[in-house]
Amino acid sequence: MTATATKPAPPARNARGAGGPRRNREMWVLMLPALVPVLLFSVGPLLYGIGLAFTDAESGKNHVTGFVGLENFGDLLADDTFWASMRVGLIWAVTVTVLQFLASLGLALLLNQKLWLTGLARVLTVVPWAMPPVVIGLMWRLVYHPDAGIVNSTLGTDINWLADFTWALPAVIVMGVWSGMPQTTIVLLAGLQTIPKELYEAGEMDGAGTWRKFWSITLPQLRPIIVTITSLDFVWNVNQFSLVYVLTQGGPGGQTRLPMLFAYEEAFRYGFFGYAAALGVSIVIVVLALLGVYLWRQLREAS
């Protein structure tokens, strides 16, 4: 049709200026049905949830909620279970994120080669993404089962992996890496494919070997994508619940009780809504602080 006819007047570049009131009204008509539910169900509850952190809200129907200021946070700081859970959560989130990244980078580099079998490997890579977390958790229970599991019979060990104080957390971490590899691998692979071939050709002319090309071309080129996906992975891992709940319920003795499992128990087993909300807010603060430092360092190094 007539693309040229529209060229002289690129409208709507500025909703207020060029669009005129009519266009603005249309925008509101379109936005409203969508904005209302987003405000009602997403923004609203979140603000409400943050607000609850400063109250003594409880599950009981007759409980009258009152404002308590920072009391919940004070209680948290004095709660050993909270610190134990934060420790487990940080070990879990950092380890899983790092291992996920290293494993996925290796896999993405392999998938980017023209190797036989990569088609099948790609399919396998994506499968965990599609599976319900509950099924992933149950599946790994079968894998780790002390009698009917494959790990003991392969290694010749006799360990009750998920009930063992030493082994429960590492066992859960392996599952975490397995289940989070698809997203990371796919994003890194897509990133690898955007690196211009000319860079490698130029590197080869200068006599750079495989390692040298990897360190001087691949990694710097991937950097923005690496920073983004590791940040996302970290946030997702900190907020993980279902996988670990199904696998261990936080046991044995709290060895795998991630912060979200702790929060869930406080809120929906014991009914301390305010306390659990304060825990949620604390986690946001910790995550934002850690991400802030990480992103700031990455930015500084990049420039």
Next chain:
Amino acid sequence: MRRISQYVALLAYMVFLAFPLVWLLSTSLKTPQEMAGLDPTWIPAEPTLANFADAFGEQDLVGAGARSLVVALASALLTVTVALPASYALARYRGTLKQVALGWVLVSQVFPFILIIIPLFMVLRQLNLTNTLVGLVVVHVTFTLPFALWMLQGYVRSVPRELEEAAAVDGAGRMRAIVSVVAPLLAPGVVATLLFSFISSWNEFLFALVVLKDPDVMTLPLTLVRFTGPEGVSRLGPLAAASLMATIPSLIFFAIIQRRLRSGLMAGAVKG
């Protein structure tokens, strides 16, 4: 030599990725007698499909599957209905509102579920919607909406603005142009978003755990977890079989949309 080491590495990855899946399949095909024996093997001695039939007897899988289907369908339709107009506005107009809305989508990823589910639970309880599928649909829409918005506005942006404007020049109003020009081009993106929302809801466990307490209203993930408990080894076969069956719809839908999801994730990753 280098090729060989690459193949070894690739093979190691494939083993790591595949072995839990193979073990799940293998367990689902074993007889109770074999499960009780020592030294489990990869390949069942006498493969049987009895576990798949038994799974239906152990728990109300059909009912749970039907409820999951209803919840997932309703959530997907509702999510897309709500997200579609907003995504169009987000993609086509510039201004602070747009920045705020897109920023919200990203920020909402950082907040832990507990800050959203407690207030939603309190509201649902006020409305007497806990323990109902309607309540769960509301929660699922809330939780899928940000990503659905993100996906859809990407698709809208890929429809050339010139097409709409040409239709407008030809005398069609803006709404008319949207319906007759944009909508058909957007259809694949809408289908992808629908399927994505369906999978999210079908797979979802945590919110269902909070909202649904009564076994009569539980969705499939909750029912699967009820298989466990103080588990006798003999129940592991039906558990594996039920887990496999619960995964099939997600796998099929995922296979259809995975290419689109990848590009969506990439767009999010690069811009995020």
